[in-house]
Amino acid sequence: MKILVTVAEEVTVDDDFEIDGTRVDDRYLTYDLNEWDGYALEEAVQLSEAHDDVEVVTATIGPERVEETVRQALAKGADRAIRVWDDALAGEVLDPATKAHLLAAVAREEEPDLVLSGVQTGDDAFGATGVALAEQLDFAWAAVVNDLELDREAGVASVHRELEGGVEELTEVELPAVFTIQTGINEPRYASLRGIRQAQSKPLDAKSPSEFGLSVDDLPLSLSVASLYEPETESDVTLFEGDADETAAELAELLHDRGVSA
Numbered sequence: 422m423k424i425l426v427t428v429a430e431e432v433t434v435d436d437d438f439e440i441d442g443t444r445v446d447d448r449y450l451t452y453d454l455n456e457w458d459g460y461a462l463e464e465a466v467q468l469s470e471a472h473d474d475v476e477v478v479t480a481t482i483g484p485e486r487v488e489e490t491v492r493q494a495l496a497k498g499a500d501r502a503i504r505v506w507d508d509a510l511a512g513e514v515l516d517p518a519t520k521a522h523l524l525a526a527v528a529r530e531e532e533p534d535l536v537l538s539g540v541q542t543g544d545d546a547f548g549a550t551g552v553a554l555a556e557q558l559d560f561a562w563a564a565v566v567n568d569l570e571l572d573r574e575a576g577v578a579s580v581h582r583e584l585e586g587g588v589e590e591l592t593e594v595e596l597p598a599v600f601t602i603q604t605g606i607n608e609p610r611y612a613s614l615r616g617i618r619q620a621q622s623k624p625l626d627a628k629s630p631s632e633f634g635l636s637v638d639d640l641p642l643s644l645s646v647a648s649l650y651e652p653e654t655e656s657d658v659t660l661f662e663g664d665a666d667e668t669a670a671e672l673a674e675l676l677h678d679r680g681v682s683a
Contacts, residue, residue, distance in 0.1 A: 422474060422573060424465040425533035426499065427524055427550070428481040430490045431455040431543045443646040452486070454493045457539025461602040463609040465537050466498035468571055476500050480527040482520055484511065488625060495620035496612035502625045503527055509637045514644040521553035522640055526633035528558055535578070536599040540565055551601035561598040567606045 430452050438449035454462075462479070469475035479494045479502040481487055491502045505523050513519075528536060536558075538551035555562035568581035580600060582590045594600075612620070630637055659675060661668035676682075 422472065422535075423476045423478060423531060423533045424468060425528055425531055425536045426458070426462050426465045426477060426479045426494070427536070427538040427554070428458045428462065428479045428491060428494050428502075429455040429539070429542050430481070430483055430487050433544070440649050440651065443649045445649070452490060454490050455539055455542045457541055457543070457602065457604060458494075459497075459539075459609040460604050460606050461537040461539050462494050462497060462499065463607045464569060464602055465535075466610075467607060468535075468569075469498070469500075472571065472573060478503065478531055478533070480505070480524055480531075482506065482510075482515065482523050484508075485627070488627075491625060492617075492620045493612060495623045495625070496616040497610055498616070499623070501623055503531075504625065504627045505630060505633075506627070507629050507631075507637050513642050514646060516642075516644045517547045517549040517553045518641045518643065520550045521557045522635065523630060523633075524550070524554050525557035526630065526635050528554070530633060534596050535571075536560065536597070538599065538601050540601045540603050551599055555599035558597075558599065561594045561596075562600065563592065563594050563598070564601045565603050566600045567603045569600065569602075569606065 431454065433451045433453065434445055435449040435451070439446045462477075465477045469477050477499045479491060479499045481491055481502070482505050484506050487504060487506075491504060495502055505527060536551075536554065538554065540551070541548035552562055552564055554560075563580045563582060565582050565584070566580045567583055570579040572578070576596045577593045578596060578598060578600070579591065579593050582592075583603075584590055630640070661671050663671075
């Protein structure tokens with residue numbers, strides 16, 4: 422059995438930063454494994470530990486820099502990794518449809534029984550890549566999964582989803598399928614020193630879209646950044662200085678003036 426886990430790199434911007442044109446300067450960016458994908462990876466690894474003969478493969482989209490993040494996934498239990506990139510994609514906004522096209526090409530070659538993806542990424546928060554991938558592959562799917570039980574003999578997975586308005590759904594989905602994994606489904610493990618050492622020798626294949634029969638010109642690149650700016654903020658702060666008795670009296674007077682009463 423093969424489980425394909427889509428892994429994205431999450432970008433965090435420092436509290437103080439500078440904007441360079443339509444992007445934030447690299448000096449103010451920190452890269453890490455996307456939180457939601459960490460839960461998807463842990464679920465895949467747990468399934469591999471619970472069942473015999475299960476291979477966990479990660480697929481990610483990004484330049485060579487991303488390999489440091491991908492090594493985290495390998496250190497946490499993935500068996501091998503695939504990174505897809507073309508320098509022509511640099512500077513482009515990769516929307517869910519574009520990502521789905523690239524990841525679907527990987528999936529068609531790998532022929533997984535199960536694809537796990539994080540519900541969303543912590544930076545762009547599109548939240549549609551997993552479902553778009555299922556549509557590309559014509560796989561069954563379930564989104565926002567917070568519990569998963571696999572019956573390999575029957576070829577089905579029982580999934581639990583917590584939907585809007587407190588509605589809970591328990592359903593069986595036939596494999597192959599794509600599940601988007603919600604945070605809290607498990608407790609992602611830390612990479613052990615042994616795992617980190619082993620990750621350095623695990624296969625990490627860098628491939629271009631053309632190796633999957635895709636042309637960058639044919640990808641549905643539908644989004645672009647027109648401008649980037651930091652919104653102006655306004656605040657009205659009253660700072661009280663002194664001991665507790667003095668500041669409490671001043672605060673009570675301010676609240677009274679603002680119409681707040683007990």
